[in-house]
Amino acid sequence: MKKVWKLFSVLIVMTVLTGMLGACSGKTGGSSKVSVGIVLPTKDEPRWVQDEQRFKDALADSDYTTEILFSQGSSAKEKENVETLLNKGIEVLIIAPHDGAAAGSAVEAAKKEGVTVIAYDRLITETDAVDYYVTFDSLAVGAAQGQYLIDNVKGTNVPLYLYAGASSDNNAFLFFEGAWKVLQPKIADGTFVIANSTEAEALKDKQELTRDELGKILGQVTTNWDPNEAKNKAQTHLTAAAANLKGDVAVLAPNDGTARSIADVFGTDSDISSFVVTGQDAEKASIQYIIDGKQSMTVFKDVRTLVADAIDMAIDILDDKKPETTGSYNNGKVDVKAKQTDVIVVDEENVKKELIDSEYYEASEFKGL
Ligand code: BGC
Numbered sequence: 001m002k003k004v005w006k007l008f009s010v011l012i013v014m015t016v017l018t019g020m021l022g023a024c025s026g027k028t029g030g031s032s033k034v035s036v037g038i039v040l041p042t043k044d045e046p047r048w049v050q051d052e053q054r055f056k057d058a059l060a061d062s063d064y065t066t067e068i069l070f071s072q073g074s075s076a077k078e079k080e081n082v083e084t085l086l087n088k089g090i091e092v093l094i095i096a097p098h099d100g101a102a103a104g105s106a107v108e109a110a111k112k113e114g115v116t117v118i119a120y121d122r123l124i125t126e127t128d129a130v131d132y133y134v135t136f137d138s139l140a141v142g143a144a145q146g147q148y149l150i151d152n153v154k155g156t157n158v159p160l161y162l163y164a165g166a167s168s169d170n171n172a173f174l175f176f177e178g179a180w181k182v183l184q185p186k187i188a189d190g191t192f193v194i195a196n197s198t199e200a201e202a203l204k205d206k207q208e209l210t211r212d213e214l215g216k217i218l219g220q221v222t223t224n225w226d227p228n229e230a231k232n233k234a235q236t237h238l239t240a241a242a243a244n245l246k247g248d249v250a251v252l253a254p255n256d257g258t259a260r261s262i263a264d265v266f267g268t269d270s271d272i273s274s275f276v277v278t279g280q281d282a283e284k285a286s287i288q289y290i291i292d293g294k295q296s297m298t299v300f301k302d303v304r305t306l307v308a309d310a311i312d313m314a315i316d317i318l319d320d321k322k323p324e325t326t327g328s329y330n331n332g333k334v335d336v337k338a339k340q341t342d343v344i345v346v347d348e349e350n351v352k353k354e355l356i357d358s359e360y361y362e363a364s365e366f367k368g369l
Contacts, residue, residue, distance in 0.1 A: 036314045037085030038068040039078060039095040041122075045225070045257055046283045048096070051121075054307045062311075064318065075102035082106040086113050092314040096120040099168035104129065116317045119336065120310055123170045126332045133329055133338040134309045136301045138171050142178025144345045145278035148297045149250040150186050152276045159245040160192040161237060162200055163262060164217070165254045166224045170331075173214050175254055175280070180214075181207060183252070195245040196237040197221050223258040230258035234265035238272070246271035253277050256286035256298055263295050282346060282355060284365060290348055291368050297347040300354055305341045313339065 038055060040048045052068055059066055067085060071078035078098050085093065086109065093110045095117065097103030104127035107117045111129040119133040149160070160183070165172030184207045186192050194201045199216040203209060209217075223230035230253070238246075249272060253259035259279035266275045279286050279298040289295035313323040325337040346354050356363050363369055 033065065034067045034085060034088040034090050035064045035318060036066040036092045036094060036311075037082070037088070037090035038066060038120075039081045039085070039093070040068065040070050040120075041078075041096050041098040042073045043070045044073065046285070047255070047257070047281045050281075050283075051096070051303050051307065054303045055311075058304070058307050058311055064315065071098050073098055075099050075106075078103060079106040079109070082110055086110060086115065090115055092116050092118065092317050094118045094120045094310050094314060095124070096122050097124050100125040100170045101168070118310055118313055121171070121306060123329055123331050123336065125170055128334045130331060130334075130336050132313055132323060132325065133336045134306055134313060134341075135329070135338055136306065136341050136343050138174035139178035139181075141280055141299045141301070141343050142175035142180070143182050144178075144299050144343065145175070145252055145254075145280070145297075146179035146182035148278055148345060148347075149252060149276055150182065150191070152296065153191070153248070153250050155248075156190050157244075158192050159195040159241070159247070159249040160187070161195045161234070161249060161251045161262075161266075162197050162217070162221045163223050163230060163233070163251070163253050163258060164221050165258075167215060167218045167222055169225065172218060172222070172225075172254065173211065176218060177209065177214055179252055180209060180217075192250065193245070195241060195249070223254065225255065225258065227257045227261040231261040231265055234262045238265065238269050243271070246273075248274045249276075251275055251277040253279055255280040256283040256295070257281075259295050259298075260286060260289055263289065267294060282360070284361065287346075287351060287355060287361065288366055290346070290351055291366055293348070297345060300344040300346045300360075302341070302344070302358075302360065304360070309339045309341065 042048055069081040071081055075098055093115050100122055103124045107124055107129040110117055116131045119130050121135055123133055124130045164176045187204050197217055197220045199220045203213055253262045256279040259277055263277050266272050276296045279295055282298050282300040286295050286298050316323040325339050327338050328335040329338050344354055355361050
């Protein structure tokens with residue numbers, strides 16, 4: 001009888017312990033409680049797949065439960081993702097919106113549930129339902145692209161082809177604004193001639209553009225962040241361009257995905273003798289293009305830092321601490337407290353130092369380094 005009782009007590013203790021463990025980790029059993037929800041815009045661009053991987057690497061040893069969902073370029077899917085995560089009880093939402101304004105209703109739903117919202121890389125606009133913003137210095141990204149073109153062309157009257165990101169992305173405005181500020185004086189002094197935008201041509205004497213003016217240019221030279229659209233536009237522009245807009249040219253391409261497809265088009269036009277083309281994101285395929293001399297530069301945004309900033313912020317919030325911020329961004333409705341990270345210009349001169357020696361990528365991932 002004594003033995004049976006002993007066995008019974010051991011069983012009780014084991015059951016209680018297992019229950020406690022399950023409750024603590026939140027990962028075991030059927031529990032679907034998630035503390036931090038992460039929503040990224042699309043799996044179709046290497047940039048965001050990279051962010052997913054960097055989040056996974058950073059969270060590998062974390063005690064917090066997280067879930068990452070992709071919106072596949074759809075604001076409706078994005079809203080659905082946010083709702084799924086709300087149903088799992090998230091306390092913090094980290095979200096890079098597909099469309100900055102359309103994401104307003106998704107984050108307002110999150111706020112209603114008492115969730116803290118962190119905009120990740122792209123600002124969510126026209127709503128007061130964003131608490132924090134982690135970002136790179138996007139004006140500096142554009143300024144670096146513009147400056148690279150200035151530093152790497154020779155002579156005067158150099159044809160300048162302008163391209164931009166999607167108008168639904170606040171960053172596309174910041175990148176273009178940053179580039180325009182440095183390029184405009186060089187357009188005014190005759191170093192460059194604008195080759196493919198009548199709207200930019202009409203504004204060529206103004207260094208500071210309003211959002212509306214930027215919107216007009218973007219409306220003409222947008223790629224929508226789509227490499228195919230970029231390719232079609234570049235083809236159309238080169239077909240229409242007169243002989244004085246060919247030869248040695250400069251191309252402002254907003255990111256790596258669009259830069260590669262634009263570079264492919266310029267590279268196959270026999271009337272283009274040489275071109276300098278910008279990029280952004282340090283995507284592996286573009287690093288190979290830089291090594292091969294097919295893309296001139298990229299702006300390296302170390303996603304490890306952005307991920308670490310977002311996670312640190314989320315953990316502070318979960319621990320009831322005030323996250324550290326470095327400034328703020330106005331989103332059209334409120335000033336959103338922001339943590340900003342610097343960017344690095346990479347071309348064939350420093351590609352090894354910045355991307356391989358820093359262990360961002362491995363040398364074996366590239367040919368001819
Ligand atoms: C990001 C870029 C990216 C682009 C297209 C921007 O908001 O900052 O890194 O290339 O979106 O996805």
